[in-house]
Amino acid sequence: MLKLIFQRLLQGIAVLFILLTLTFFLVRQLPGNPFTDERALPPHVMEELSARYGIDRPIHVQYGIYLTQLARGEMGPSFKRPTRRVSEIIAQSFPVSFVVGTSAMVLALLIGIPAGVISAVRRNTAVDYSTMTLALLGICLPTFVIGPLLANSLGLWTGWFPVSGWGSPFHIVLPALTLALPTGAYIARLTRGGMLDILSQDFIRTARAKGLPERTILIRHALRGGLVPAIAYLGPAYAVIISGSFVVETIFQLPGMGQHFVNAPGDRDYMLIQGIVLFYGILIVAANLSADLLQMWLDPRSRAAA
Numbered sequence: 001m002l003k004l005i006f007q008r009l010l011q012g013i014a015v016l017f018i019l020l021t022l023t024f025f026l027v028r029q030l031p032g033n034p035f036t037d038e039r040a041l042p043p044h045v046m047e048e049l050s051a052r053y054g055i056d057r058p059i060h061v062q063y064g065i066y067l068t069q070l071a072r073g074e075m076g077p078s079f080k081r082p083t084r085r086v087s088e089i090i091a092q093s094f095p096v097s098f099v100v101g102t103s104a105m106v107l108a109l110l111i112g113i114p115a116g117v118i119s120a121v122r123r124n125t126a127v128d129y130s131t132m133t134l135a136l137l138g139i140c141l142p143t144f145v146i147g148p149l150l151a152n153s154l155g156l157w158t159g160w161f162p163v164s165g166w167g168s169p170f171h172i173v174l175p176a177l178t179l180a181l182p183t184g185a186y187i188a189r190l191t192r193g194g195m196l197d198i199l200s201q202d203f204i205r206t207a208r209a210k211g212l213p214e215r216t217i218l219i220r221h222a223l224r225g226g227l228v229p230a231i232a233y234l235g236p237a238y239a240v241i242i243s244g245s246f247v248v249e250t251i252f253q254l255p256g257m258g259q260h261f262v263n264a265p266g267d268r269d270y271m272l273i274q275g276i277v278l279f280y281g282i283l284i285v286a287a288n289l290s291a292d293l294l295q296m297w298l299d300p301r302s303r304a305a306a
Contacts, residue, residue, distance in 0.1 A: 008292065012285035016278065020070075023277045024063055027270050055270070066274070075275040080267045086275035089260065094242075094279075096166060097249075097256035101242030103172050104179035105234070111184035113230065116191025120199065120226070121218065132192065138185030147178040147251040164253035175252045179241055186237070187230045195226035228295055235291030239283040 054062055069076055075086035112135075119131040151174060155163035161173045198204065199222055207217045246258035257276070264272040 004292070004296070005289070008289050012289065015285060016281050019281045020274065020278055021063075023274050024066060025059070027265075027268075027273050028059060028062075030265070030268050070278075075278070076271040078269055078272045080269045080272070086271050089272065090257070090275060090279055093255060093257045093260060096254055097258065098242050100172055100175045100248075100254065100256065101179065101238070103176035104183065104241050105238050107176055107180035108184035108187055108237075111180060112187025113191050113227065115184070115188040116230070117195055117218070117223070117226070119188065119192045120195035123196065128192075132189065135185040135188040138181045139189075141182070142247075143178050143182065143245060144247045144251070146181055147174075147248055150174050150178055151251065166254055171252075171254075175248050175254060178248050178251070179245060183237055183241065186233060190230040190233055191227060194229040195222060198222045198225040201225075231291055231295045233291075234294075235288035236284060239280070239287040242283065 054065060057065075066076070075090075078084050078086055078089060081089070115131050115135065119128045122128050151163040154160050155174060161170050162168070163174065165171055204217060204222060207221055208214075246262050248254070249256045249258040260272060260276055263269075264276060
């Protein structure tokens with residue numbers, strides 16, 4: 001187990017370094033620079049700004065300076081918000097995305113796992129067909145369709161939940177549900193496939209031949225192995241959800257990280273782009289490692305292979 005963790009950490013560090021390097025050089029290929037605006041700045045002002053932020057230096061020198069900053073735990077200032085650091089921007093917006101994303105993931109698990117298990121147990125019945133049809137519908141419907149539907153039905157028409165803003169627990173419900181439905185649909189289909197595979201194994205037939213109750217077979221013998229495909233999906237899915245959805249945050253007017261994913265490239269804010277990409281990469285590495293450890297706990301075959 002410790003060997004696996006060490007290997008995955010080394011792989012994660014290598015992935016983050018490559019990701020950071022590619023991002024650093026690619027964002028500087030964007031047309032213009034962070035200080036290019038609709039109203040052209042005087043040349044001497046542009047030169048002064050470029051010198052202040054160091055973008056007039058050779059690109060390899062800029063890269064070395066940036067790595068030195070990161071080694072000190074500093075992501076640098078935002079070029080478009082000179083009074084704010086990149087770390088401050090992320091620290092302010094990430095808690096919103098984290099709360100909404102974590103709530104969405106819990107809802108997705110509560111929706112997807114029972115639906116997948118029931119569908120597998122009732123295979124090729126009306127329950128199975130209807131459940132998987134709803135799951136397919138949830139996968140196909142994008143969040144920019146689900147969000148307004150929920151806002152109108154559960155917000156504007158009934159008045160049960162607020163449709164915009166941030167500040168109370170009720171503001172979490174509609175955004176979290178919007179993110180949870182597609183993710184829950186994926187989890188339901190993956191859980192169904194995993195459960196069907198486990199239920200067809202020899203040890204399940206042996207347990208039934210011994211006369212064990214179907215409920216005991218399902219919970220004690222089949223569930224842990226049947227959840228493995230869904231658990232493998234949770235790592236990247238959770239990282240994507242908690243990093244913020246620009247569409248959902250725009251629909252419900254949330255001050256999360258999603259807005260920065262879209263605005264930073266348009267502003268050519270090099271430091272903010274690099275900081276967000278690095279932060280997002282760390283989330284994915286951590287989420288995948290957590291999913292791998294959980295998968296090993298659920299599946300003894302994974303522990304033996306490791």
